[in-house]
Amino acid sequence: MSNLLDVRDLRVTFQIRREGDLPWAKPHPLHAVAGVDFTLRPGETLGVVGESGCGKSTLARALIGLVPATGKAQWVDGRDLLALTPRQMMAYRQDIQMVFQDPLASLNPRMTVGQIIAEPLTTHRPDLGRAEVRDRVKAMMDKVGLLSNQINRYPHEFSGGQCQRIGIARALIVEPRLIICDEPVSALDVSIQAQVINLLIRLQKDLGLSLIFIAHDLSVVKHISDRVMVLYLGKVMEIASSHDLYGAPQHPYTQALLSAVPVPDPTIETAKTIVPLTGDLPSPMSPPSGCVFRTRCPRAQARCAAEVPALLGGDHAVACHFPGPLTQAEIDRARSADAA
Amino acid sequence: MVIDQTKMQSLSDRLVQDEVKGRSPWADARRRFWKNRAAMLGLSILVLVALFAILGGQFAQWSNEELDFSVMGQVATMGAPSLENGHYFGTDNLGRDLYARVVQGTQISLMVGIVGAGIAVIVGTLYGATAGYVGGRTDQIMMRTVDILMSIPYMFVLILLLVMFGRSMSMLFLGIGLISWLDMSRIVRGQTLSLKNREFIEAARATGVSSFRIIIRHIVPNLLGVVAVYATLLVPLMILTESFISFLGLGVQEPLTSWGALISEGAGTMNYGTLWQLLFPLFFFVITLFGFFFVGDGLRDALDPKER
Numbered sequence: 001m002s003n004l005l006d007v008r009d010l011r012v013t014f015q016i017r018r019e020g021d022l023p024w025a026k027p028h029p030l031h032a033v034a035g036v037d038f039t040l041r042p043g044e045t046l047g048v049v050g051e052s053g054c055g056k057s058t059l060a061r062a063l064i065g066l067v068p069a070t071g072k073a074q075w076v077d078g079r080d081l082l083a084l085t086p087r088q089m090m091a092y093r094q095d096i097q098m099v100f101q102d103p104l105a106s107l108n109p110r111m112t113v114g115q116i117i118a119e120p121l122t123t124h125r126p127d128l129g130r131a132e133v134r135d136r137v138k139a140m141m142d143k144v145g146l147l148s149n150q151i152n153r154y155p156h157e158f159s160g161g162q163c164q165r166i167g168i169a170r171a172l173i174v175e176p177r178l179i180i181c182d183e184p185v186s187a188l189d190v191s192i193q194a195q196v197i198n199l200l201i202r203l204q205k206d207l208g209l210s211l212i213f214i215a216h217d218l219s220v221v222k223h224i225s226d227r228v229m230v231l232y233l234g235k236v237m238e239i240a241s242s243h244d245l246y247g248a249p250q251h252p253y254t255q256a257l258l259s260a261v262p263v264p265d266p267t268i269e270t271a272k273t274i275v276p277l278t279g280d281l282p283s284p285m286s287p288p289s290g291c292v293f294r295t296r297c298p299r300a301q302a303r304c305a306a307e308v309p310a311l312l313g314g315d316h317a318v319a320c321h322f323p324g325p326l327t328q329a330e331i332d333r334a335r336s337a338d339a340a
Numbered sequence: 341m342v343i344d345q346t347k348m349q350s351l352s353d354r355l356v357q358d359e360v361k362g363r364s365p366w367a368d369a370r371r372r373f374w375k376n377r378a379a380m381l382g383l384s385i386l387v388l389v390a391l392f393a394i395l396g397g398q399f400a401q402w403s404n405e406e407l408d409f410s411v412m413g414q415v416a417t418m419g420a421p422s423l424e425n426g427h428y429f430g431t432d433n434l435g436r437d438l439y440a441r442v443v444q445g446t447q448i449s450l451m452v453g454i455v456g457a458g459i460a461v462i463v464g465t466l467y468g469a470t471a472g473y474v475g476g477r478t479d480q481i482m483m484r485t486v487d488i489l490m491s492i493p494y495m496f497v498l499i500l501l502l503v504m505f506g507r508s509m510s511m512l513f514l515g516i517g518l519i520s521w522l523d524m525s526r527i528v529r530g531q532t533l534s535l536k537n538r539e540f541i542e543a544a545r546a547t548g549v550s551s552f553r554i555i556i557r558h559i560v561p562n563l564l565g566v567v568a569v570y571a572t573l574l575v576p577l578m579i580l581t582e583s584f585i586s587f588l589g590l591g592v593q594e595p596l597t598s599w600g601a602l603i604s605e606g607a608g609t610m611n612y613g614t615l616w617q618l619l620f621p622l623f624f625f626v627i628t629l630f631g632f633f634f635v636g637d638g639l640r641d642a643l644d645p646k647e648r
């Protein structure tokens with residue numbers, strides 16, 4: 001089966017002027033996404049995890065054309081999405097929709113729910129009559145679990161979970177093939193999170209959608225994803241099926257990340273070993289040489305500073321010179337470094 | 341019975357109910373505005389002044405051009421306000437009926453104010469929203485143009501314009517229109533910049549909505565609160581500007597008149613015991629300005645309850 005989306009060496013660079021710089025000073029490049037490769041199969045969910053500032057949201061915005069990016073993102077029909085002109089891109093915007101993080105902020109407060117959900121439809125299908133648009137909007141509201149008689153209400157009259165359903169309805173109305181969810185549940189409380197995620201899973205099954213699901217909550221990602229990609233400082237650290245990644249993480253960063261997930265069972269929670277990461281995320285304006293993770297890695301060696309590790313290994317790809325489970329000695333070293 | 345029948349009934353009613361009417365942010369603001377007594381007072385004053393401008397002419401015994409020869413030359417003694425000879429507000433220095441003149445002046449002044457503010461709203465909003473939304477170099481060029489226009493002393497330009505091209509209503513509108521939108525465009529641009537990065541704008545961009553539609557459908561409606569408040573404060577400002585120009589003798593030309601021209605005439609003769617010539621136009625001028633300021637304040641409170 002051919003891939004729905006095949007992304008090669010995607011890069012997003014922002015030109016940043018530091019505070020106090022003269023207006024004509026040369027801006028500094030900030031590599032928010034520094035060469036990301038991944039593939040997405042039809043009907044698959046790809047989870048994207050990483051710390052704040054690792055480029056998750058920028059990656060999403062680059063794919064949908066909200067920020068300029070270089071590299072290659074080949075759609076299923078062979079076209080490179082990043083090379084399209086805005087006019088050519090229009091045809092593909094229908095296929096790729098996005099769900100945003102803040103449910104209320106992503107809805108225009110001055111428009112009714114009906115107008116909000118209808119907007120992609122009226123943009124892409126100007127041939128449809130008003131009654132037809134209204135019927136489709138109502139059908140979509142039913143599908144995402146909203147009362148369709150509330151079509152004339154305004155966003156501020158809904159709860160956060162309902163607002164996110166409105167956001168999902170807006171994304172689905174043009175029958176896309178890919179939905180990019182940028183932390184769709186981080187702003188919701190836990191019980192509502194479960195509802196929204198189950199809704200997404202159900203809709204995905206019904207409609208055969210592909211999802212790119214961005215989150216920083218690892219347990220949520222595990223629940224929804226077929227495959228998971230771990231990002232660090234704009235680079236892919238590890239990408240594997242959800243089962244493999246959570247069961248046998250190879251990259252030291254992934255292991256540290258997973259060890260920090262809280263377990264809702266006090267006996268396991270106290271017994272488990274947390275691998276602390278020392279220091280802060282390095283500035284993406286001056287990333288470390290070689291492997292970007294080496295400054296915080298308990299296994300870093302001379303080679304890590306000299307050579308950039310390639311993302312190797314087929315279905316379970318790791319970008320590390322020395323992959324494999326951390327030994328007890330390495331964990332102890334990380335702990336003592338953290339204590340000091 | 342385990343299940344509360346009435347509750348289930350109300351739930352099922354709700355489910356089959358026809359489309360619920362939502363309460364828009366505008367409707368909320370309207371309710372708050374109706375409750376604001378100062379604003380309602382201001383609004384009723386404005387309505388009365390507007391009615392006066394529209395219908396006041398019907399009740400005049402004299403036209404605004406007629407000279408009353410019976411009072412001419414002895415205005416100070418014979419031209420005082422009286423119901424008997426039909427000069428409700430007295431007469432002006434030439435023996436013209438001041439009531440009819442005030443009606444005419446009210447029409448002209450309100451028109452200047454509303455047209456000036458209207459130009460500011462339309463041009464300023466679109467200009468500012470475009471500059472803010474497009475950003476980058478376009479924004480720089482557009483806003484630096486505004487800066488340059490602003491740095492020119494506008495009163496000087498206005499006077500020059502009126503002197504060079506002759507004093508006419510259209511020239512006055514042009515002059516006032518030229519300057520009135522500058523502040524508005526700055527305010528709107530600032531607001532647009534803060535709106536531009538909101539997620540709902542991103543959502544629209546991601547869907548492929550065109551820039552023009554984003555400005556019209558998403559940005560402008562969210563700006564209208566600020567614009568409405570500023571416009572109501574701009575109307576009195578325009579009236580003041582026109583009055584000042586007229587006071588200098590450069591504004592509207594006889595036989596037309598405006599509040600500023602009437603006040604100027606009245607002020608010129610106030611030493612001769614004809615104080616009514618100053619007080620009647622001044623009264624309308626002052627209450628209208630108060631009315632607009634109260635309404636503007638009320639609108640601000642109603643549209644932005646957090647800022648109170």
